[in-house]
Amino acid sequence: MxxxxxxxxxxxxxxxxxxxxxxxxxxxxxxxxxxxxxxxxxxxxxxxxxxxxxxxxxxxxxxxxxxxxxxxxxxxxxxxxxxxxxxxxxxxxxxxxxxxxxxxxxxxxxxxxxxxxxxxxxxxxxxxxxxxxxxxxxxxxxxxxxxxxxxxxxxxxxxxxxxxxxxxxxxxxxxxxxxxxxxxxxxxxxxxxxxxxKRRFISENPALWADIEADLKLQLATQNDRWPVAERVRGALVDLMPAGRTGAEDVAQALGISRSTLQRRLREEETSYQAVLDATRRDMAVRYLTKTTLRADEIANILAYRDANSFSRSFRRWTGLSPLAFREADTLPSTSGKTQ
Missing domain, CATH: 3.90.1520 (H-NOX domain)
Structure with a gap:
């Protein structure tokens, strides 16, 4: 140990x-x-x-x-x-x-x-x-x-x-x-x-689990230097966002590198910190809107937004729809309860 x-x-x-x-x-x-x-x-x-x-x-x-x-x-x-x-x-x-x-x-x-x-x-x-x-x-x-x-x-x-x-x-x-x-x-x-x-869980949600498992594996692999830095940033963000931390300095510290090194390595991978942050938040928001019944304010909290309005503005910029309109337009069956 x-x-x-x-x-x-x-x-x-x-x-x-x-x-x-x-x-x-x-x-x-x-x-x-x-x-x-x-x-x-x-x-x-x-x-x-x-x-x-x-x-x-x-x-x-x-x-x-x-x-x-x-x-x-x-x-x-x-x-x-x-x-x-x-x-x-x-x-x-x-x-x-x-x-x-x-x-x-x-x-x-x-x-x-x-x-x-x-x-x-x-x-x-x-x-x-x-x-x-x-x-x-x-x-x-x-x-x-x-x-x-x-x-x-x-x-x-x-x-x-x-x-x-x-x-x-x-x-x-x-x-x-x-x-x-x-x-x-x-x-x-x-x-x-x-x-x-063997009792069945009413909250069973295989579609959500497939995504969550991938994110959690990324969190475990965050410290692996052999992974692309953009993937390591995503894993760190999944870990940090529930604590309200989304800054490049937060992530750099979690990865054990300087902020300038983080930004340089992301440029080498032809992306940026803001692009990874936006993509991570967008993907997680779509997941929670389509595969759970979490409210917009609860999703905003998970993604470290100040409030539901800030989240809604970002989501509209990504998709052209409000979170509620996106959920209503989604064609997947909405049978899962709030899971936690």
Whole structure:
């Protein structure tokens, strides 16, 4: 394990802090990581720094029930593209297998999915055996997984067993949400019956999944120098846009190169940063308008526009139609619900 590997702190600084009402800069300063954000547009940290942030949020949170509150809010609130891996799937087992491939895009966690006898078992662990995952963070993983499964199935799916290395108080805190009392165990896990594992998801969306999978693979490959730089820029943008970051400086930092080098390499590929940004936004906008029922303001937020009007102006420039008119004119069947 390379302990210099870094992970986006978007889920901590932009999502969890906002939900808990904690100032992200105060959180970083309290964790001794204030320097990470100074002069930077994208905040990244090692596994140890990531978990330090979580432990600090635990201290700063004004809510004693911060774990279940966060778990429910994350699952039902912001549109997080990685979770499309689950919601677009035909059933729980397929969705969890897909999510496991891309879980590291959300932070330094490993996710394993396997059959344990006649139960489908889902386990979470730190990517680095030398940096243990905090028990309360493991509890959050269990809650988010179960809540997302319920949303995709439109059914109150309850695990048959669960466990993590938390105190009795911590385990009681999430038991009511899970529908089962977690045992105290070294492994952070949740297990489901074979009937639930094969339960069909009402949010199944194979057409959207084909596009989302390609984008997520681009995100994983962003740091691969052998890829065309325009493709690496697209992958970085897919990662950065939900955090509201679309500047060339943001992307250059994510790719580990200077802004001038980024622009020069794009010129060598006979394109420009603005052209890649516009193409990425256009393709994603068309996808969400034709393959989901996300509202224009939700799509604008995913694509890091200030508001729905700014998004609408750009979309009209690309297509000659407003987002609503484009959706109404589309000939594809609009049968998918809002997926997340």
């Amino acid at each position: 390379d302990n210099s590997q870094t992970y986006s702190l978007f889920m901590a600084t932009d999502v969890a802090c906002r939900i808990l009402g904690v100032d992200p800069q105060v959180m970083l300063e309290t964790a001794g990581l204030g320097a990470l954000a100074r002069g930077r547009t994208e905040v990244r940290g090692t596994a140890q720094q990531y978990f330090d942030c979580w432990n600090t949020m635990e201290v700063l949170s004004p809510r004693p029930d911060y774990v279940p509150h966060l778990g429910v809010a994350i699952s039902r609130g912001p549109v997080i593209p990685v979770f499309f891996t689950l919601s677009c799937a035909p059933d729980m087992e397929t969705g969890l297998m897909r999510l496991a491939q891309f879980k590291s895009l959300l932070g330094p966690t490993l996710m394993r999915v396997f059959w344990d006898g006649n139960l489908l078992r889902l386990e979470f662990d730190s990517v680095d055996a030398r940096v243990p995952m905090p028990p309360s963070f493991g509890a959050l993983q269990l809650l988010v997984a179960v809540e997302n499964i319920r949303g995709a199935a439109a059914h109150l799916v309850c695990p048959v067993a669960a466990g993590f290395d938390g105190s009795e108080e911590e385990r009681h805190m999430i038991a009511g949400h899970l529908g089962v009392m977690p045992e105290r165990s070294h492994a952070t896990y949740v297990a489901f019956s074979p009937e639930d594992a």
